[in-house]
Amino acid sequence: MINTGDTAFILAAAGLVLLMTPGLALFYAGMVRSKNVLGTILQSFIMIALISMEWVYLGYSMSFGPDVGGVIGDLSWFALNGVTTEPSPDYATTIPHTVFMIYQCMFAVITPALITGAFAERVRFGPFVLFSLAWAVLVYNPVCHWIWGAGGWLGSRGVLDFAGGLVVHLTCGAGALAAVMVVGPRKNFGRANFMPHNLPMTLLGTGLLWFGWFGFNGGSALAANEIAAVAFVSTHLGGMAGMAMWTLMEWLRDDKPTTLGAASGAIAGLATITPAAGFVGPNSAIIIGLLAGLCCYFAVSFKNRLGFDDSLDVVGIHGLGGVIGTVCLGVFASKAVNPGGADGLLAGNPDFLVTQLFGIMVVGLYAFIVSWILCKVIDMAIGMRLDTDSEMVGLDQAEHSETAYNT
Amino acid sequence: MINTGDTAFILAAAGLVLLMTPGLALFYAGMVRSKNVLGTILQSFIMIALISMEWVYLGYSMSFGPDVGGVIGDLSWFALNGVTTEPSPDYATTIPHTVFMIYQCMFAVITPALITGAFAERVRFGPFVLFSLAWAVLVYNPVCHWIWGAGGWLGSRGVLDFAGGLVVHLTCGAGALAAVMVVGPRKNFGRANFMPHNLPMTLLGTGLLWFGWFGFNGGSALAANEIAAVAFVSTHLGGMAGMAMWTLMEWLRDDKPTTLGAASGAIAGLATITPAAGFVGPNSAIIIGLLAGLCCYFAVSFKNRLGFDDSLDVVGIHGLGGVIGTVCLGVFASKAVNPGGADGLLAGNPDFLVTQLFGIMVVGLYAFIVSWILCKVIDMAIGMRLDTDSEMVGLDQAEHSETAYNT
Amino acid sequence: MINTGDTAFILAAAGLVLLMTPGLALFYAGMVRSKNVLGTILQSFIMIALISMEWVYLGYSMSFGPDVGGVIGDLSWFALNGVTTEPSPDYATTIPHTVFMIYQCMFAVITPALITGAFAERVRFGPFVLFSLAWAVLVYNPVCHWIWGAGGWLGSRGVLDFAGGLVVHLTCGAGALAAVMVVGPRKNFGRANFMPHNLPMTLLGTGLLWFGWFGFNGGSALAANEIAAVAFVSTHLGGMAGMAMWTLMEWLRDDKPTTLGAASGAIAGLATITPAAGFVGPNSAIIIGLLAGLCCYFAVSFKNRLGFDDSLDVVGIHGLGGVIGTVCLGVFASKAVNPGGADGLLAGNPDFLVTQLFGIMVVGLYAFIVSWILCKVIDMAIGMRLDTDSEMVGLDQAEHSETAYNT
Amino acid sequence: MKKIEAIIKPFKLDDVKEALNGIGIKGMTVSDVKGYGRQKGHKEIYRGAEYEVDFIPKTKLEIIVDAAQVDQVVDTIREAANTDKIGDGKIFVLPIEEVIRVRTGEKGREAI
Amino acid sequence: MKKIEAIIKPFKLDDVKEALNGIGIKGMTVSDVKGYGRQKGHKEIYRGAEYEVDFIPKTKLEIIVDAAQVDQVVDTIREAANTDKIGDGKIFVLPIEEVIRVRTGEKGREAI
Amino acid sequence: MKKIEAIIKPFKLDDVKEALNGIGIKGMTVSDVKGYGRQKGHKEIYRGAEYEVDFIPKTKLEIIVDAAQVDQVVDTIREAANTDKIGDGKIFVLPIEEVIRVRTGEKGREAI
Numbered sequence A, B, C: 001m002i003n004t005g006d007t008a009f010i011l012a013a014a015g016l017v018l019l020m021t022p023g024l025a026l027f028y029a030g031m032v033r034s035k036n037v038l039g040t041i042l043q044s045f046i047m048i049a050l051i052s053m054e055w056v057y058l059g060y061s062m063s064f065g066p067d068v069g070g071v072i073g074d075l076s077w078f079a080l081n082g083v084t085t086e087p088s089p090d091y092a093t094t095i096p097h098t099v100f101m102i103y104q105c106m107f108a109v110i111t112p113a114l115i116t117g118a119f120a121e122r123v124r125f126g127p128f129v130l131f132s133l134a135w136a137v138l139v140y141n142p143v144c145h146w147i148w149g150a151g152g153w154l155g156s157r158g159v160l161d162f163a164g165g166l167v168v169h170l171t172c173g174a175g176a177l178a179a180v181m182v183v184g185p186r187k188n189f190g191r192a193n194f195m196p197h198n199l200p201m202t203l204l205g206t207g208l209l210w211f212g213w214f215g216f217n218g219g220s221a222l223a224a225n226e227i228a229a230v231a232f233v234s235t236h237l238g239g240m241a242g243m244a245m246w247t248l249m250e251w252l253r254d255d256k257p258t259t260l261g262a263a264s265g266a267i268a269g270l271a272t273i274t275p276a277a278g279f280v281g282p283n284s285a286i287i288i289g290l291l292a293g294l295c296c297y298f299a300v301s302f303k304n305r306l307g308f309d310d311s312l313d314v315v316g317i318h319g320l321g322g323v324i325g326t327v328c329l330g331v332f333a334s335k336a337v338n339p340g341g342a343d344g345l346l347a348g349n350p351d352f353l354v355t356q357l358f359g360i361m362v363v364g365l366y367a368f369i370v371s372w373i374l375c376k377v378i379d380m381a382i383g384m385r386l387d388t389d390s391e392m393v394g395l396d397q398a399e400h401s402e403t404a405y406n407t
Numbered sequence D, E, F: 001m002k003k004i005e006a007i008i009k010p011f012k013l014d015d016v017k018e019a020l021n022g023i024g025i026k027g028m029t030v031s032d033v034k035g036y037g038r039q040k041g042h043k044e045i046y047r048g049a050e051y052e053v054d055f056i057p058k059t060k061l062e063i064i065v066d067a068a069q070v071d072q073v074v075d076t077i078r079e080a081a082n083t084d085k086i087g088d089g090k091i092f093v094l095p096i097e098e099v100i101r102v103r104t105g106e107k108g109r110e111a112i
């Protein structure tokens, strides 16, 4: 039976998650050079059209439709056939099924958008769109089904992921890693400085992302109940602890905390708490956030030495965050906090930690391999990269015949 | 009896619709030249003060107050007299009456703000304020009463408008057409390029508008129920389909999709789905969105050839969107989706389509004629236009003694 | 027993209040010079990390924990010990206790952030962080307990503050006054013009603040009920009336209304209605908003003559707004509107006005004195001010080794 | 070869460019500058306080021309940029010793 | 007539302008430039990596003066712009062949 | 002393700077300008309409050098800035009468 409070909550949450995509667009666009601003923004925005369309005619049914052998949903929900305002028996039983569908749609939209940070400032729009579509179908939908779909094999084995540490952050991180390996670094990478062109824009994006994350994690309780409260609180605490730790590290090591550092730490903390949000208590959430800030800070600095051009640190922040969060869930999960969850290592249940590690391995490998093949095939077939001149001129003019700023 | 879920939902929705006005301010301001940024922003912002004030002492009572002959509400609700936290018997019976009042206030605020895109960069602030106030009283309030007011004659005749295709988008589009005809084009229009000064700002505005639109359309169900779910879903699908189609057209015709095109298509789709949102299913919503992208794209390109200076395309996007959406509602409406709605052409009921066409004709003509007279009178009396020098210097300095950007 | 509608509402409200801190960051950052943008943004952002941490381990227990003699909460809720998803018996009895805790956390975060506008562009990051932390512990937490904490002495004496006129706005205003006196004016203050570097950013911030304020005031009803409706409506009306009045004053006196004036008036109106939001009717709310616009306009202009460098007018807008709002509450409060509230002067109860004046005096003096001592001590110990060269170079480079804008 | 520098009002740029095209000037370099001079700056209002802003946005043109063309170019700019108001700007003529086209290395007249 | 170009530290602009007013210089053109020279650039931190930014924001003044005034103007700028730190800037003096006021067509001394 | 002004393509700045360092040029002043010339501008699409934008972003270098160094500097810039495409830019050489270092008052060669 439909509950108005739960319905209001998930509709609001769906709106919040939608807002994260423009938020991400600004977060990323602020960090690129001014000649690539619009191209960067569009790479995120276009996902709203591309993936929402895919979701209605393919994605939702593949991800949440009637299970086929634990690996995928069949296509009987094509065009939302049978997805009505009646609550689904399997998912979110107190709200219209369509509300659950559209809420999940927003997750499917932002995940490939997250990848774009990795190959920023250098890929062609057409091949990029093709890649993102294929990636959604071949990586996101299956993994989503394995973990969240009724009958999905990883979920059945007890792998937990509250709001997308594996489904969203690890898949996009692994995809990013593969894409960077195929696409290669920007021209003059290492020689020239690629300074962010507008950090206030990045901070605005951070604010919108944080705000949206309450819908992303809080809404994953699928009802306005105690679990939503747990998830909302750990989300905020994870994010703030990530910010605290990253800025602290900068303070200690460069004796200057930075604004971008605060933003990066916050996103790291929010991404890392995501899989654990509804399963851990506030103090665990803070520890997870602190770990996120610490590890991602070092991962990102280390990458710089590696000369690996994951331009906006999708691997170092989202990929790593997804892994750490999923591991920490195995450690800190507690049925005292969420009876529907699990007990982790500290609650004397090492098996669950192992299960989580298994989940990480499977999802990480699968996402990386498929992404790499996809990217390689498209690159060989039609070429992912802009030619050098276009890269010099910038995405905005070369790919979109637009200029971000005119005086 | 008051339902907390419904109340929470409509309060949230009211907040979202309020946010659309700043969102619109940025959407428009990004497209003007840097010397007109603040003037453009203020033309939207000031509506929050101007129209909210008008709403309390005049508008709400005229629009929703006790009906007088189907044409207007009487003034017995002056100063919200009798509008209490008791639910109204006529509107939104599960939430405080004041919540319905403030939610509708946000609609009244943004409608005249939408018009400002048509005469951007060239009107004087004083006359503009006067025009907007008179327009709200003489155009918005009556039309709102005819369609949404208890006893309104168009509503009684069966004209449907879920969230403002006629009340908001057609009225502002018709008003925009009239205003452009009276005010005339910008100096050097056709000769000089009027390039958008800051497209990321426009994209940010688009993101905020989309987010707010969930409150605009979803909230128009006036409860967190199945209809809200229907409206929320069609809103998202209409917007994404509009974006998809517009960018596709650009891709095919100019072989370059643009960021502004994506934003324009999204707004076109969102505006077009508005009247139909709660009455049609997801697949119809997608078709409506695709049509919106297609028609508005051509309308706008066509306008460019016409040399008609509707500077930010209020007519081609909102006006046309309102018309298409209202017609499509007549075609795709289905009682299977919303029992409280109607059956349209495809459900074998051509009469409803005729009713909708009638509604378009009446509202379009009325809004156009009254707007034209208002604008003409004010222009003859005190002059709408800036003098040439001021137009050259720009609104910000000439009208507000401010500069948007200082280094 | 937990109500889903109320829980959804307060979770949404908590998200909205969190969003106000980035909103404030942009509101302030737009008004500083481009060399200080990031430093200004970070001064607000970092509060999310700093104060949230403090809140979990100290602040919440001090503010709302078991009362000790009416003056402070004991520390038995350290690390949220005992703060569970069970509703608290004392606060917000229809939602999880943790939801109330996190909602209040957002208030604690933004209050010291508000102060930063007073000493913008000239303080060192380290000492500033220290000051803010100490201020939260010694000023915010006690005052919060006195008024909102179960057993707090001012609350017990009948002092009312719906959403923070005293707890938030007066404390930060008094703190700002003290800080400016200790820190002193910016170099070349009075000689050079300190023009806002990006007013559209300030207007964006205003939009986000207004949106968030619905959560700030509406949520303070702690349920999606009639009181929330009252608070939501007065908030909107207070804000719009403030905007109307401030722009009107500019129009009359400088014959030019300005965009920044509209924003300032709106913030003044929103701040001023805050303490009264849930206790007064719409017409009173409008009067309060008009008074706010009027008084704050003159206060700010007057300050300019005083040569007192409260750079972004925290005293003249927030401090004064808190005072006016609290006094107006004493005048306009009505049990007809909110039975749980009080009757004010106009309802024939002058005593309540006296009580409110007493509250203002106590909170104002306490906050000012403690803030002054704190600031003085820190300044003498380690120095609050940047050295002249760093101030010339700007916060961004000197304190954070970053540049806001690169081309 | 001579270098002509002209400080004009920004909104006159298009007119000047077209006028120069009219006399066969096909190249120029343009930049945004701020000018200070006889023309009174404008006042700005900032929260009830009025400030005098005395640097006014101007556009600077730099045009390299053959010595023989100088007068014609100067007159053309004057006509096109003139609004008969204070602040219309100035034109400066400077000597140039050499002009080289980066791409080809051509010098002097050939380079422009 | 001579053209004086001065590259100074941005925050010194007001002082220099006032000083020049003091000696009766009532016109100048100002622009934002980036400078590279002896003065070490500053380091920027970007996600744990440090970058050396060696172009430093500077302000460029262009002042046309009567030949006779050159030394006085140069000295005035030097005094006002000096902070005794590396990077205070340079002053260049260039010959000018003609100055024309757009509005009136006045030339030479009358034009400034 | 001579003043060398070079208009180059923005993305060539780093190369040119390094090349100049190579020959011991340790100072220069850089600014953003817009260029108009042979190089065709680009088209922009704005809601289905196409516009021709004919001012192209360029970077302007100003380098004061000893007269003896002029040719070497010019050649160095040419090599580094050349992409063999129209629009690579121009180099202008202007006479300088005096150079003064603000901080020390040193003149001429010592000042740079």
Ligand SMILES: Nc1ncnc2c1ncn2[C@@H]1O[C@H](COP(=O)(O)OP(=O)(O)O)[C@@H](O)[C@H]1O
Pocket (backbone or CB within 6 Å): D007, D034, D035, D036, D037, D038, D039, D056, D058, D085, D086, D087, D088, D089, D090, E026, E027, E028, E029, E030, E062, E063, E064, E065, E101, E102, E103, E111, E112
């Ligand atoms: N002595 C000068 N040196 C350099 N530029 C000048 C000088 N005097 C004026 N200018 C430039 O010319 C512009 C116009 O000069 P101004 O005296 O305001 O009006 P007019 O052009 O009518 O003489 C100024 O804004 C400034 O940019």
Ligand SMILES: Nc1ncnc2c1ncn2[C@@H]1O[C@H](COP(=O)(O)OP(=O)(O)O)[C@@H](O)[C@H]1O
Pocket (backbone or CB within 6 Å): E007, E034, E035, E036, E037, E038, E039, E056, E058, E085, E086, E087, E088, E089, E090, F026, F027, F028, F029, F030, F062, F063, F064, F065, F101, F102, F103, F111, F112
């Ligand atoms: N050779 C040069 N040509 C043009 N501009 C120069 C030259 N050398 C220095 N500059 C300009 O002068 C500024 C200051 O020079 P710098 O060597 O840093 O310190 P100082 O002024 O103390 O000599 C530089 O930032 C640059 O803008």
Ligand SMILES: Nc1ncnc2c1ncn2[C@@H]1O[C@H](COP(=O)(O)OP(=O)(O)O)[C@@H](O)[C@H]1O
Pocket (backbone or CB within 6 Å): D026, D027, D028, D029, D030, D062, D063, D064, D065, D101, D102, D103, D111, D112, F007, F034, F035, F036, F037, F038, F039, F056, F058, F085, F086, F087, F088, F089, F090
């Ligand atoms: N006559 C001129 N005066 C000043 N600048 C010029 C002139 N002609 C060209 N330029 C500058 O040189 C740049 C390149 O010139 P252009 O004719 O486009 O190609 P090329 O450098 O191959 O000759 C132009 O963008 C403009 O900035």
